[in-house]
Amino acid sequence: MSEALDVSMPASDQTYFAYAQGAARPVSPEPAQAPGSLPELVGGRYRIERLLGVGGIGAVYRARDLLREQFGDPEPYVALKTLSEEFAEYPDAHALLYSEFALTARLRHRHVVRLFGFDVDVTSRRAFITLELLKGPTLDQMLLEHPAGLPWPLLRSIALPLLEALDYAHRLGVLHGDLKPSNVMLADDGLRLFDFGLGQPLDSLLPGLPRLARHRFTAWTPRYAAPELLDGGELTAAADIYAVACVLYELSAGQHPFRRLSAKQAKAMSLDTDLARPPHLPAHCWPALRQALAFDPADRTGCVGPLLEAFRRNQPSRWRRWLGLAQG
Amino acid sequence: MTVIAKAWHSASRTDAGKVRSGNEDAILDRPELGLWAVADGMGGHRNGALASRLIVDRLAEQACEGPLATRLAAIRQCLHDVNRQLSQALTVTTDCPDPVMGSTVIALVVADDRAACVWAGDSRCYLWRGGRLYQLSRDHSLRQQLLDEHAMSAEQVAAHPAAHALTRAVGASERLQLDILEFETYPGDTLLLCSDGLYQDLPADALPAALGLPSASLVLRRLFDEALTGPARDNLSAVVVRR
Numbered sequence: 001m002s003e004a005l006d007v008s009m010p011a012s013d014q015t016y017f018a019y020a021q022g023a024a025r026p027v028s029p030e031p032a033q034a035p036g037s038l039p040e041l042v043g044g045r046y047r048i049e050r051l052l053g054v055g056g057i058g059a060v061y062r063a064r065d066l067l068r069e070q071f072g073d074p075e076p077y078v079a080l081k082t083l084s085e086e087f088a089e090y091p092d093a094h095a096l097l098y099s100e101f102a103l104t105a106r107l108r109h110r111h112v113v114r115l116f117g118f119d120v121d122v123t124s125r126r127a128f129i130t131l132e133l134l135k136g137p138t139l140d141q142m143l144l145e146h147p148a149g150l151p152w153p154l155l156r157s158i159a160l161p162l163l164e165a166l167d168y169a170h171r172l173g174v175l176h177g178d179l180k181p182s183n184v185m186l187a188d189d190g191l192r193l194f195d196f197g198l199g200q201p202l203d204s205l206l207p208g209l210p211r212l213a214r215h216r217f218t219a220w221t222p223r224y225a226a227p228e229l230l231d232g233g234e235l236t237a238a239a240d241i242y243a244v245a246c247v248l249y250e251l252s253a254g255q256h257p258f259r260r261l262s263a264k265q266a267k268a269m270s271l272d273t274d275l276a277r278p279p280h281l282p283a284h285c286w287p288a289l290r291q292a293l294a295f296d297p298a299d300r301t302g303c304v305g306p307l308l309e310a311f312r313r314n315q316p317s318r319w320r321r322w323l324g325l326a327q328g
Numbered sequence: 329m330t331v332i333a334k335a336w337h338s339a340s341r342t343d344a345g346k347v348r349s350g351n352e353d354a355i356l357d358r359p360e361l362g363l364w365a366v367a368d369g370m371g372g373h374r375n376g377a378l379a380s381r382l383i384v385d386r387l388a389e390q391a392c393e394g395p396l397a398t399r400l401a402a403i404r405q406c407l408h409d410v411n412r413q414l415s416q417a418l419t420v421t422t423d424c425p426d427p428v429m430g431s432t433v434i435a436l437v438v439a440d441d442r443a444a445c446v447w448a449g450d451s452r453c454y455l456w457r458g459g460r461l462y463q464l465s466r467d468h469s470l471r472q473q474l475l476d477e478h479a480m481s482a483e484q485v486a487a488h489p490a491a492h493a494l495t496r497a498v499g500a501s502e503r504l505q506l507d508i509l510e511f512e513t514y515p516g517d518t519l520l521l522c523s524d525g526l527y528q529d530l531p532a533d534a535l536p537a538a539l540g541l542p543s544a545s546l547v548l549r550r551l552f553d554e555a556l557t558g559p560a561r562d563n564l565s566a567v568v569v570r571r
Contacts, residue, residue, distance in 0.1 A: 051385045053413065054413070057421070059378055084378060086375070144405070178419055197419075218421065220419065223416070
């Protein structure tokens with residue numbers, strides 16, 4: 001697992017994407033053969049039951065843990081994530097998935113998904129992560145159910161744990177890199193932020209962890225990626241803040257802030273000049289949210305704090321607002 | 329066993345065919361839920377297989393109780409949800425900035441004496457009743473569009489190079505438009521859900537000849553025997569449901 005890596009760029013024309021120069025060695029040796037299809041029994045232990053979701057790069061299944069079942073666990077279910085077959089064929093695909101595991105495993109927060117383990121299925125040579133199985137709608141589904149946006153109390157009950165989870169991750173030096181409604185779930189026991197598959201460690205806080213080399217592999221979700229990422233820039237906390245602001249705006253207004261366009265398209269059309277406060281959003285939250293949606297990263301704050309602070313303040317009562325106005 | 333399960337019997341099968349190495353089709357055969365479906369993935373083997381599997385696995389989670397209207401609403405919501413996930417929420421890469429991950433779907437849901445089929449794409453639903461065959465679904469394909477809107481003959485359409493292109497599918501565009509047909513069912517009704525891989529190369533009399541057989545499994549076997557004697561260039565899937 002800790003074997004040294006020759007970090008020079010590979011001479012082949014295969015696409016390598018998981019490691020930047022100077023990063024640690026891959027977690028597992030390059031597979032001699034292309035990985036096969038995901039078997040129904042993974043790692044001799046996890047029986048695949050159904051596909052829960054696909055994200056473009058990875059797929060998540062519900063699986064029954066036969067070992068836990070043998071010991072009488074009444075709920076022997078886990079979620080099992082693999083890279084989709086197309087990406088599983090990349091030479092350092094295992095390392096990409098391990099990077100997600102290594103980053104997320106450092107986070108212990110009630111609103112961040114809990115990971116169990118990383119492993120490789122010997123027969124198919126497919127790497128996989130097991131994680132807690134969550135039940136509940138994603139924010140995507142919430143948006144379908146609330147086409148006109150969420151009322152403030154519901155919006156606030158989602159925004160606070162989401163911002164707390166992101167703030168916590170950033171404080172520990174972990175950037176998410178792909179925040180979007182389908183990566184946030186309202187589980188039975190509370191919100192969970194998941195899928196750190198495009199995440200990055202902050203240099204200063206988590207040295208030595210594998211890093212995605214964005215100059216060799218760029219991936220994003222067009223409507224939530226900050227403009228600087230689309231221009232090939234490095235992932236920063238400010239990019240995560242842009243993405244979470246898009247999500248919060250969409251939850252509040254029922255529609256994406258920039259007509260579902262990418263930041264690059266929206267910037268070219270100067271759509272930010274028309275941006276108005278969604279009706280469900282209290283006025284006191286708007287300055288922080290508006291700032292977080294700035295196209296220029298220098299205009300955004302580099303931390304979640306101001307947004308979190310704004311959403312923590314509850315809407316003043318009508319009586320208080322009247323008093324405030326009366327007092328000038 | 330529910331009342332639904334006692335009233336309906338079904339048999340299903342999916343096969344990669346003779347040419348393709350993988351199978352992008354997925355089937356759902358759940359008589360105890362009164363729910364059946366065929367999905368035919370598009371966009372290349374891997375993505376297509378994930379899309380069709382996601383559809384049938386999500387459909388299988390739907391509640392099996394309540395009147396037809398309630399169950400139908402849940403199925404529609406489920407398909408719109410999958411559509412949003414596949415068309416708007418995918419992470420993309422520079423190598424593949426506009427990935428296609430989609431699938432046709434034809435689903436059949438029954439409650440008491442009522443049934444409904446819901447579809448997008450060119451997977452079909454046929455009804456065999458009283459010795460007559462009815463095609464209940466209308467394909468969402470360029471072929472059908474050329475026939476309906478451009479008054480082209482079947483021969484002209486057959487010569488069109490893109491006739492098989494789909495005009496609707498789950499995951500193909502931001503807005504999914506589903507077609508729905510509700511109808512009464514009667515004892516002896518036989519319904520066939522199938523992907524284009526099954527029906528496209530069958531001779532005209534093959535479906536009536538098979539659907540008149542005495543059990544769902546016999547119907548299924550006859551259909552696959554017939555289809556697999558042909559070129560079977562595509563994946564082929566069928567669900568046969570009999571009341």
